Amino acid sequence: MNFRSLLTLLGFSLACATAQAANAPVNIVYPINNGSYQNYFTSSFGATCSGGQYTAEWGFDSTTVGTGTYYDQISVQFSHKLPTGSHVFWVKTSCGVDRVVFNVL
Numbered sequence: 823m824n825f826r827s828l829l830t831l832l833g834f835s836l837a838c839a840t841a842q843a844a845n846a847p848v849n850i851v852y853p854i855n856n857g858s859y860q861n862y863f864t865s866s867f868g869a870t871c872s873g874g875q876y877t878a879e880w881g882f883d884s885t886t887v888g889t890g891t892y893y894d895q896i897s898v899q900f901s902h903k904l905p906t907g908s909h910v911f912w913v914k915t916s917c918g919v920d921r922v923v924f925n926v927l
Contacts, residue, residue, distance in 0.1 A: 847871055847918025853911055855922040861906070863926075866899040871917035880913045 851866040853859055869878055871894060878896050881887045882904060890896060896915075904926045912921040 846920070848913050848915055848920040850911060850913060850920045850922050853922055853924040856924065857922075858925045858927055861903045861926055862901060863904075864899060864901050865911055866897075867913045867920065868895070868897045869913065869915045869918065870895045871915060876916040878913065878915045880911070882909050882911055 848869045849867060851868065852864055865880075867880065869876070869892075873894065875891060875893050876896075877889070877891050878898075879886055879889045880898065882902070887902065888898065888900070890898070906926050908923065908925050910921055910923050913919065
């Protein structure tokens with residue numbers, strides 16, 4: 823294998839790895855992990871699970887603030903108010919979970 827072929831193969835492998843990482847079952851868009859926000863802020867997430875009906879639950883710290891059922895894909899955006907301090911935003915679905923830690927100023 824020549825150097826040019828090796829570089830092409832390496833580039834293709836990196837592209838595939840990036841595509842797989844971007845297609846996680848649950849992706850929290852906002853708040854950003856380790857970010858700082860005012861009391862009123864927007865939260866956003868999406869989930870994609872293949873073929874079937876699924877459930878989703880989301881919340882802050884140990885409190886659930888929303889639930890839903892969906893087929894294949896769900897996208898949620900909402901505003902919320904939390905007290906000053908460190909918090910965790912979490913999302914649980916039938917096919918995956920995600921969570922971020924952030925601060926309210």
